[in-house]
Amino acid sequence: MKKEETGKGNFVYLRIAGIIEQQIVDNTLRTGDKLPSLRTICSEYGVSQNTALSAYYHLENKMLIETRPQSGYYVKYSRARIPQVPDTSSPSGIANFGISELLVSKVYDNLGEGGHLPLALATPADELLPIAKLNKGLLLATRALRGSGVAYDKAEGNERLRRQIARWAFNMECSLSHHDIITTSGCLNALSYCLMSVTEKGDTVAMESPVSFGMLQLAEALGLKVLELPTHPESGVDLNAFEGALKNKKVKASLLISNFNNPLGSCMPDENKKAAVQLAEKYNVPLIENDISGDVYFGPNRPRTCKTYDQSGIVLWCGSVSKTLAPGYRVGWVAPGRFKENVLRMKLYHSISGTSITQETIGSFLETGRYESHLRKLRHTLHGNMLRYSGAIADYFPECTKASRPRGGSVLWVELPPNIDTVDLYEKALARNISFAPGKIFTLQDQYQSCMRLNYGLLWNVQTEAQLKALGELAKRN
Structure with missing residues (x-):
């Protein structure tokens, strides 16, 4: 049995992927560069072809690389497609404006609306959670607890x-x-x-x-x-x-x-x-x-x-x-x-x-x-989603839009050009079944009018990208 197939070796592909990812982020490997062949990876790291494939599949899911038929694997990630990070905030002091209770209530009221793209949430989609295992755990808990709980x-x-x-x-x-x-x-x-x-x-x-x-x-x-x-x-x-x-x-x-x-x-x-x-x-x-x-x-x-x-x-x-x-x-x-x-x-x-x-x-x-096993999958999905959202913002949102670059969690802070009011944009987006959280509700002061929070804890699919594109187009017209 090969070393990679025992113990922690099951995750050797993550180590290989991590090395390549760091070279991409550091710009050592640049957009369009060809990556080593699977045969080279196998030879250099002493791993099987399945492990080498797993490493590249991991990087593909994060949208860092792409495969080209009959040619190999190439770097896809581009810093040019990642929005600039917003500046340090500059609140004025003790709050004196107060939260718009009506706006907060409206955001809350729309969280459970069927058919909406729930970008206002800050939790993972149900499909990313181990619901079946939790249901089984509930049954076992009633048997284990005094008086069935x-x-x-x-x-x-x-x-x-x-x-x-x-x-x-x-x-x-x-x-x-x-x-x-x-x-x-x-x-x-x-x-x-x-x-x-x-x-x-x-x-x-x-x-x-x-x-x-x-x-x-x-x-x-x-x-x-x-x-x-x-x-x-x-x-x-x-x-x-x-x-x-x-x-x-x-x-x-x-x-x-x-x-x-x-x-x-x-x-x-x-x-x-x-x-x-x-x-x-x-x-x-x-x-x-x-x-x-x-x-x-x-x-x-x-x-x-x-x-x-x-x-x-x-x-x-x-x-x-x-x-x-x-x-x-x-x-x-x-x-x-x-x-x-x-x-x-x-x-x-x-x-x-x-x-x-x-x-x-x-x-x-x-x-x-089970928690750590679940978290590994969740982190992988959310990291890939964050990169996809950043790319979509660069592609579809107004020029000069800025966005945070979180290294964890499930939310992204987006700063649109100062002439765009995200409260007004929120109303227009709701009419298109898109719900996000306007920046105004994250402060007690008169600030962040052109900002929004987006949840990337969703399933990434054609519909999600299409609605992000629609949101960007609405912002351009706002």
């Missing part, structure tokens, strides 16, 4: 799930025990408990800008003020602005999406995460970390978190499977550090316990190893 669970949440989350935290180089974790009804619920635990009505919370409209609505509902901080589409929040807010005692807490920000897709470098934690500790300001998309990375390893560098318990790390596995199950969690008793008290006040059956199902799914 109708009884209250302990306040901390399902123990199997908490143990698996703690084990999974090893991937981000974070040492957690199941005793450190409290389960919640999704990530937004976890963020809610955290904010209620460390702030009071009238306090100010620092957030990136733009940022998830769900987080903005939550802050408003709790009577909090929001200080929006400058944020770069690739490296995340501006640390100088972050320190300035903490140093001047303007904020009572900070709320950051460290990995694959929604809607920008930015990922804070590890050194920035470490520095943010050190600043939070220096000024004694709790850092609430939304890490809901951290598992959907396109690189070789899962990015670390702010919690990875937390030595004092100042970080409240929140997560969920809503963006990766089962959005409707509403299974989330928080590792609240030194604030555990406060967070647990908030959960008791507001919900007593979580939903036993869905938590047991997800805990079992993680325990069997």
Whole structure:
């Protein structure tokens, strides 16, 4: 038996594909360059032809290369077809305009509309989720739980799930025990408990800008003020602005999406995460970390978190499977550090316990190893989709359109020319059964009128490309 057919060797094709991909991205291999033949790959790496084919098939799915009959494989990727990245945002300060409640409600109302291209969503399509396996897991959960799951669970949440989350935290180089974790009804619920635990009505919370409209609505509902901080589409929040807010005692807490920000897709470098934690500790300001998309990375390893560098318990790390596995199950969690008793008290006040059956199902799914297998496929699909969307934006959208280049997650931030109002464009797109999220709902200030968020967690097919083209044409006429 060949080496490649044993153990981790099953994924040697990914290593080969990764080497070629890096050469393409670095422009060592340029558009139109011919790639080594399958025979050469087999000889150079000591692999079978099936493995060499798998490597090239992997790259084809990402739209990095193409095959030409009777000729071989060629580089297809072109930097010229990738839109320019938007500049660092520049919010003016404390929010004073407020979210358009009517617009947010309309976006929410259209999320489940049949026939729409759901570009406004930030979750994977049902076809990308292991629904049959989850259904089987639900049946097994009813047999495993006391009273078939109708009884209250302990306040901390399902123990199997908490143990698996703690084990999974090893991937981000974070040492957690199941005793450190409290389960919640999704990530937004976890963020809610955290904010209620460390702030009071009238306090100010620092957030990136733009940022998830769900987080903005939550802050408003709790009577909090929001200080929006400058944020770069690739490296995340501006640390100088972050320190300035903490140093001047303007904020009572900070709320950051460290990995694959929604809607920008930015990922804070590890050194920035470490520095943010050190600043939070220096000024004694709790850092609430939304890490809901951290598992959907396109690189070789899962990015670390702010919690990875937390030595004092100042970080409240929140997560969920809503963006990766089962959005409707509403299974989330928080590792609240030194604030555990406060967070647990908030959960008791507001919900007593979580939903036993869905938590047991997800805990079992993680325990069997099915989650990592599912994630590998999901990451591969989403990475390919992101590249396809970027190409479609370059081909079909107005000139000078900019777009973020996320290294994970499922959303893309698009900045159209300044004369285009995406709220007006949204109304016209709905008439064509296309739904996206206008940029205006990702801020409490008067900004991002020409921006939008697109979800690339869909099946890529002829219809998807056609509707992206239609959206681009609408934008050109707007």
